[in-house]
Amino acid sequence: MTLTDPVKSVTLLSVSKVICSFSLLCIATADDAAFMSKLAKALTPTPSGWSATSFCSWTGVDCSANRVISINIASQSLTGTLPPDLNSLSHLTSLYLQGNALYGALPSLAYLSMLESVYLDGNNFTSIPDGCFQGLTNLQSLSMTDSINLAPWAIPTDLTQSSNLVKLDLGNANLVGTLPDVFDSFVSLQELCLSCNNLTGGLPKTFAGSGIQNLWLNSQKDGFGFSGIIEVLASMTHLSQVWLHKNLFTGPIPDLSNCTTLFDLQLRDNQLTGVVPPSLMSLSSLQNVSLDNNVLQGPVPSFGKGVKVTLNGVNSFCRKDAGPCDSRVTTLLDIAKDFGYSLQLARSWTGNDPCGDWSFVVCAAGKIITVNLAKQNLTGTISPAFANLTDLRNLYLNNNNLGGSIPGGLTTLAQLEVLDVSYNNLSGDVPKFPTKVKFNTAGNALLGHSGGGGGSGTTPSNGSGDAPSGSPNAASGGSSLSPSWIAGIVVIAVFFVAVVVFVFCKCHAKNRHGKVGRVNNLENGKEVVPSFGDENVTMSINFFGK
Structure with a gap:
């Protein structure tokens, strides 16, 4: 071998690599060409400008190094079914097919790792294959609005791979x-539109802290709708526009004072309750707000000048005009707040006179x-505001799902006769x-144990300790003896038992001793009883009947 042989080897290796790369490029280019040819044949009519030989020169098709990177044939009234091997266009970055009448199954987009934008709105696709959105690691925009012919489908969790x-x-x-509940995976998400679907359930906890600016979840169709509370909005501090109207949301409007860019809040046609928070009325960025057809309570909200507000339809404001509520109403609403503003209470506690026809x-x-709020499926806690009802005689909160502790302020109710929290x-x-x-606490297994919440209680117990005989508390309150009395009784009992056992053992031992001393005279067959000179032995034997 000559000195030039290694040089020749390196040269041959380089040439082979170039040939291999060129061959792969040719194969890939051929794949792109094959797909584009099938696509042209599948579309009716053939898109304008797609008659040239080279697909890279077709109108709406962009290439780089003979590889298709973009297809834009939006709004050309096209019909047809897309070829299933669309993901053979491995360099595709954008796909714009919106505004046509394409039908059949949507081809898989899986593992198009360069794909950034997909717009498929307003077509007639009927199904989405499993795994269609896997591996789209660079996806930034996916839009499929008004795809009304799709078979029912769920938001695919495969999209969590699209962190961009x-x-x-x-x-x-x-x-x-x-x-x-996967929205913590979408660290870049700013716009989420899921309006006009058949979605149900609550808002995901992972909305909290997200960067979502425009949140459109409105107008779920008849028989469907999001439900539960909307408290998570308070921690979505980037919100600008929120459309939650026409759903089944309940509970109060949260404090949105940290949402300093919020300008449009649509909450109408839900079942929201509670008092409109003052922080919302003072939000300087707010321009539009709709609160129609809820069950909101308290005073009529007064927003700043320039804010467009609608309050039409059902609501439970205490007055028809602006102004404060009656003090009794304010107290009862404070009480309802700690129950989470129960929808049942909101529907029955209307107007400005609780002594009119308010239920309970x-x-x-x-x-x-x-x-009397017994057996109303209430949750939350017992409000300290009950102490403001200074004429209250009877308070029934039994058979609910209330947690926390019993407010110590209730002891100041001078007229109170019955308190049932069982x-x-x-x-x-x-x-x-x-x-x-008459204080009934039965059926609260944790009552009397520390760590239950903000009550200012005294010595743990199950009741007042002075409940009348036969009352629930008397039945469930346990022994009235103090621990020191119980300990004393136990000590005396133990001492008495010890004395009895000691006497028994001593006497039994002496009796046994006497029996051992009784021996037979083997010579004459007579029994000999030894004399111990101790009268106690005889007495002991007689005492035990020996």
């Missing part, structure tokens, strides 16, 4: 089911003397009530 996604627009696309409230001479999930210390109060 900025826009997801799937409005009116026959989506069903609930939103997957009994009055005498315009003063609230009884509140069969809830209460915990913490138990306040000491006057002996006249």
Whole structure:
């Protein structure tokens, strides 16, 4: 071998690499050419400007190094079915097919790792293959609005691989089911449109802290709709436009004071309750807000000048005009707040006179003397605001799902006669009530144990300790003896048992000793009883019947 042989080897290797790369490029280019040829034949009519030999010169087709990187044939009234091997265009970065009448199954887009933008709106696609959106690691925009012929489908979790996604627009696309709680994967998401579908369930917890600016979840179709509370909005500080109208949301409007760029808030046609927060009315960025057809309570909200507000339809404001509510109404709404503004209470507690026809409230001479909220499936906690009903005699909160502790302020109710909090999930210390109060705490396994919440209780117990005989508290309150009395009784009992055992053992031992001393005279067959000179032995034997 000569010195030039290594040089020849390197040269041959380089040439082979070039030939191999060129061959792969030719194969890939041939794949692109084959697909584009099939696409041209599948579309009716053939898109304008697609008659040239080279597909890279077709109108709406962009190439780089003879590889297709973009197809834009939007709004050309095209029909036909797309070839299934669309993902053979491995260099494709954008696909614009919106505004046509394409039908059949959507071809898979899986593993088009360079794909950034996909617009398929307003076509007649009927199905989406499994795994269609896998491996789209560079996807930034996906829009499929008004895809009304799609078979029912759920938001694919495959999209979590698209961490660069900025826009997801799937409005009116026959989506069903609930939103997957995966939005912490979409760190770049700014626009989410899921309007006019068949979606249900609550808002995902992973909305919190997201960068979403435009959130459109409105107008879910008849029989469907998002539900639950909307508290998560308070931590979505980048929000600009929120459309949640025509759903089944309940609970109060959260404090949105940190959403400093929010200008459009559409909440109409839900079942929202509670008082409109003052922080919303003072939000300087707000321009449009709709609160129609909810069950909102408290005073009529007053927004700043220049804010377009609609409040038409059903609501439960205490007055028809601006101004404060009656103090009794304010107190009862404070109480309802700690119950999460129950929808049932909101529907029945309307107007500005709780002594009119408010459910669960009994009055005498315009003063609230009884509140009976037993068995109303209430959640939340017992409000300290009950202490503001200074004429209250009877309070029934039994058989609900209330947690936390019993507010110590209830002990200040001078007229209170009955307090029934039995069969809830209460915990913490138990306040000491006057002996006249019939106080029922049965069925609260954790009551009397620390760590239950913000009550200012006294010594843990299951009741007042002075409940009358036969009352629920008397039945469930346990022994009235203090621990020191119990300990003393135990000590005396143990001492007494010890004395009895000692006497028994001593006497039994002496008796046994006497039996051992009794021996037979083997010579004459007579029994000999030894004399011990101790009268106690005889007495002991006689005592035990020996």
